[in-house]
Amino acid sequence: MTGRVTIDADLNFVQGLIHHGGADLKKCYQCSTCTVACPLTPDEAPFPRKEMLWAQWGMKDKLVRDMDLWLCHNCNDCTDLCPRGAKPGEVMSALRNKTIEHYSYPAGISKSAKTMSGNVVLFLVPMFLIALVIVIQNIDNNFAFLTAKPIVYANMLPVNLVDLLFIPPALFALFNAYKAISSFIRGLKEQYPPTEKGESLLTAINGTIKDVLSHIEFKKCGTNKGRNFSHKLMMYGFIGLFITTNSVFVLHWLHEFGFDVQTTPLPFFHPVKILGNVSSVAAFAGIYLILRDRIKNSNETVLTLFDWMFIGNMFLIIVTGILCQVFRVGDHAYLAFITYYIHLVQVFYLIAYASQTKFGHIFYRPAAMIYSRYSGRNKNIFSNL
Ligand code: SF4
Ligand code: SF4
Known part of the structure; x- marks a missing residue:
C-alpha cells in the first residue's frame, strides 16, 4: 500500500545553501557512491x-535536526569519489553552518557573521569598547604606558579591567550557547527518539570525551588523512591556551588576595608561560597545516566567508599572541601595544560570538556525538528517516 508524502520545501533555504558553500548540490543524481565511500557513516x-x-528538496526541518551532519568529520572521502562533482563533504559542511545559523541566539549575530558588513559591525563592538576603556584608563597620565620601561601590558590595561571586559561576553556566550544547544537537542530528540539500545547519559558523555580527545573519527579518514594530526594540534593548542589564560586569571586574583605568587609578566621558564608558549606553537602549526591542505585541495573544498572568519580569527589570535611577546622582549613599545590591542579585539570576537560563528561547532558536535550514543544511533534503524 502506498501513502501520500507531503514535502514541506523551503526554497530560500536551498538558495542560501547554494550561496554559502553548497554550490554544486544540484549536480547530485543520487547514485549513493558517497554513502558507500564514507568511513564514518x-x-x-x-x-x-x-x-x-x-x-535538494529544501527539507530544512529535517536537516536542522539531523544528527548525522555532526557525525561527519569533513574528511571529504565522499567528495573525492563523487562521479558528478557534487562535493557532498562541502554540502555537509554548509549544512552545519546553516544549522548554527538556524539555532543561533540571538539570531542576528550568526547572520552578521556570514557577511562582510555584518562582520565589520561585530568587530566594531570590541574595537570601540576596548579602545574606550584604554583611553579612560590612561588619559590622565598622558598614556605613560607607551614610554614606561619595561613594557608591561597591564600598564595599558590592568588585569582587573581585562577581566571586566571579558567576563560579561563570556557569560553572554555561555547563555547563548545554552539556549541554542537546548533547542538543538530538542530537535534531535524529535527526529531520533532515544531507543533502548542507547547508552546511559554518563557513559555517552564519557565515551564522547574519549572520542574527541583521541580524534578516533578523524583517524578513519582516507583522503584527508593529515587532518587527524593538524586538527589535534590545533585543538590541544587551544585547550592549552585556555588553561594558560585561566591560570593567569587565577594567579592574578591570588596575588590580589595577598598570596605570594608570581603575576604577569611571567618569567620565560614559569610553568604557565611554558604551557602558553608550547600551546601557541602547537595551535599555530595546526592552523597552518589545515590552511595549507585547504589551499592545496582548493578545487575540492569550498571556504565561505563564515569559514574564513573563523580560521582567520584563530590565526590572528595565535600570531598576535606570539608577536606580543616578541615585541615586548624586543622593546618595541608601539608595535607591542598595537598588537596587544588587536589580540584583545580578536579574542573578544572569538569568545562573545562563540555559539553563533563557525566556532560554535565546539558545542554542536559534542552535543550530537553524545546524543548519538545516548539514542543508540549507530545500533538502530530510525524508521522515520
Ligand atoms: S556520490 Fe555524488 S552524485 Fe552520487 S549520491 Fe553522492 S553526492 Fe550524489
Ligand atoms: S566528508 Fe567524510 S565523514 Fe563527511 S560524509 Fe563525506 S566521507 Fe563521510
Missing part, C-alpha cells in the same frame, strides 16, 4: 546521500 540510515536529497 553507520550501516543504518547512512549519510551523506540522504542529506543531499533532503537539501
Whole structure:
C-alpha cells in the first residue's frame, strides 16, 4: 500500500545553501557512491546521500535536526569519489553552518557573521569598547604606558579591567550557547527518539570525551588523512591556551588576595608561560597545516566567508599572541601595544560570538556525538528517516 508524502520545501533555504558553500548540490543524481565511500557513516540510515536529497528538496526541518551532519568529520572521502562533482563533504559542511545559523541566539549575530558588513559591525563592538576603556584608563597620565620601561601590558590595561571586559561576553556566550544547544537537542530528540539500545547519559558523555580527545573519527579518514594530526594540534593548542589564560586569571586574583605568587609578566621558564608558549606553537602549526591542505585541495573544498572568519580569527589570535611577546622582549613599545590591542579585539570576537560563528561547532558536535550514543544511533534503524 502506498501513502501520500507531503514535502514541506523551503526554497530560500536551498538558495542560501547554494550561496554559502553548497554550490554544486544540484549536480547530485543520487547514485549513493558517497554513502558507500564514507568511513564514518553507520550501516543504518547512512549519510551523506540522504542529506543531499533532503537539501535538494529544501527539507530544512529535517536537516536542522539531523544528527548525522555532526557525525561527519569533513574528511571529504565522499567528495573525492563523487562521479558528478557534487562535493557532498562541502554540502555537509554548509549544512552545519546553516544549522548554527538556524539555532543561533540571538539570531542576528550568526547572520552578521556570514557577511562582510555584518562582520565589520561585530568587530566594531570590541574595537570601540576596548579602545574606550584604554583611553579612560590612561588619559590622565598622558598614556605613560607607551614610554614606561619595561613594557608591561597591564600598564595599558590592568588585569582587573581585562577581566571586566571579558567576563560579561563570556557569560553572554555561555547563555547563548545554552539556549541554542537546548533547542538543538530538542530537535534531535524529535527526529531520533532515544531507543533502548542507547547508552546511559554518563557513559555517552564519557565515551564522547574519549572520542574527541583521541580524534578516533578523524583517524578513519582516507583522503584527508593529515587532518587527524593538524586538527589535534590545533585543538590541544587551544585547550592549552585556555588553561594558560585561566591560570593567569587565577594567579592574578591570588596575588590580589595577598598570596605570594608570581603575576604577569611571567618569567620565560614559569610553568604557565611554558604551557602558553608550547600551546601557541602547537595551535599555530595546526592552523597552518589545515590552511595549507585547504589551499592545496582548493578545487575540492569550498571556504565561505563564515569559514574564513573563523580560521582567520584563530590565526590572528595565535600570531598576535606570539608577536606580543616578541615585541615586548624586543622593546618595541608601539608595535607591542598595537598588537596587544588587536589580540584583545580578536579574542573578544572569538569568545562573545562563540555559539553563533563557525566556532560554535565546539558545542554542536559534542552535543550530537553524545546524543548519538545516548539514542543508540549507530545500533538502530530510525524508521522515520
Ligand atoms: S553526492 Fe555524488 S556520490 Fe553522492 S549520491 Fe550524489 S552524485 Fe552520487
Ligand atoms: S566528508 Fe567524510 S565523514 Fe563527511 S560524509 Fe563525506 S566521507 Fe563521510
